[in-house]
Every structure is written in structure tokens, then in C-alpha cells.
Amino acid sequence: MTGIAILLLAAGASSRMQGRDKLMEQVDGQPLLALMCRRAALTGLPVYVTLPRSPHPRTAAAGGAIQVPVPDAAEGMAASIRRGCSALPSDIKGVMILPSDMPEITTQDMLQLASHFQGPTPPVLRAAAADGTPGHPVLFPSRCFAALKALQGDQGARSVLKAETVQPVPLPDRRAVTDLDTPEAWADWRKRR
Numbered sequence: 001m002t003g004i005a006i007l008l009l010a011a012g013a014s015s016r017m018q019g020r021d022k023l024m025e026q027v028d029g030q031p032l033l034a035l036m037c038r039r040a041a042l043t044g045l046p047v048y049v050t051l052p053r054s055p056h057p058r059t060a061a062a063g064g065a066i067q068v069p070v071p072d073a074a075e076g077m078a079a080s081i082r083r084g085c086s087a088l089p090s091d092i093k094g095v096m097i098l099p100s101d102m103p104e105i106t107t108q109d110m111l112q113l114a115s116h117f118q119g120p121t122p123p124v125l126r127a128a129a130a131d132g133t134p135g136h137p138v139l140f141p142s143r144c145f146a147a148l149k150a151l152q153g154d155q156g157a158r159s160v161l162k163a164e165t166v167q168p169v170p171l172p173d174r175r176a177v178t179d180l181d182t183p184e185a186w187a188d189w190r191k192r193r
Helices: 032-041 077-086 107-115 142-149 158-162 183-192
Strands: 004-009 047-051 066-069 094-099 124-128 134-141 166-170
Touching (some): 004 032, 032 107, 047 077, 094 107, 107 124, 124 158, 142 158
Parallel strands (some): 047 066, 124 166
Antiparallel strands (some): 094 134, 124 134
8 A cells, every 4th residue: 555645625615604614624533634633633644634725723633644735626526636635655555535515435435435545557446336326536647647736626526537437436324425515414414323
């Protein structure tokens, strides 16, 4: 698993949260972003986190992760992916990209995805729900870095995924597809917990 970095995307505006910050919502007594950074750090892999322009409350929640400022975050997810991938050292062989609003993704899930990353030309690995629905995180080999650094807009890395062989890696239940970006989604998730 050496040579893999984790990139947590946390520079978005939480625009669907009606004034609240989804990444500062409390989960297990701490902000979601702090929890996700801690889970990523427990893998033993280097962790990078994209953040909005400082000062911002998320900065303190990022813990020991390597912080990557995204001054053009308003453009959308592509700006975070571009900036995050550009911050990676040249010896990184793969980057696991994970939106930070996915509270069910565990350290073990990240390790499970990383354990499938092998060979000189590995496929893109994409976590999936138990029923096969594609989700996150996604582990891109270094051959994809140039394309990731060239992304534009708010489509994430869809164009890169379309151009690559993608191998699904099922995770338990619906962990790979549970993202919380509205107050209603948060309320429903808390009720189900």
C-alpha cells in the first residue's frame, strides 16, 4: 500500500445546508471533518485535505492532515481535485479521493480499497455499495494525475472515470453512497443511526 495518498475534499460551500456547514456537523462528539481526517490518518497513509480560503472553521478540524487551500473553490469539485492532486509529492503512485461528507466510510473501508491497488498498471478502483451501486472513495493510479489536474467545473472526475477501466470494490451496506449534504439527509441519517 505504500505510495498511496488519501485526498479528502472539504473545500465546498455546503450550499444545500441552509446556512449550516455539513462538515462541521457533530458526529460521535466531533465535527464530521475531524472524524474523517482521523479515520484517514489511522490508515497510516499520508492524508491531504482541501479547504476553503482561510480563515475558516474547518481549518482547525483538519487535525494533522496536510492542508491544501483552494482559493477557487467556488468553481466546484474540480478545483479541489486539481489543487489536491497538484499538492501530491512526485513519488505518489495512487490517490484515494473521498468527499468528506460521507460519515459511514471507515478506516477499514479505506484500507480495503487500498489493498486492491496492485501491479504496474492498476485499474481505477471505485468503492461500491453492497448492491453494486458505484460510490466513493475512488483510487486513481498516477497515470490519471494529469487528467485530474486538468479538470474543470463541478462534475468531479466523471470524465476521467469514463476514460479508464474501473474496478468496483464493494463495501458493506450503503457506506460508499451515503453522503449528507442537506439538513433533511442529516436528520434522516441521525434517525436511522
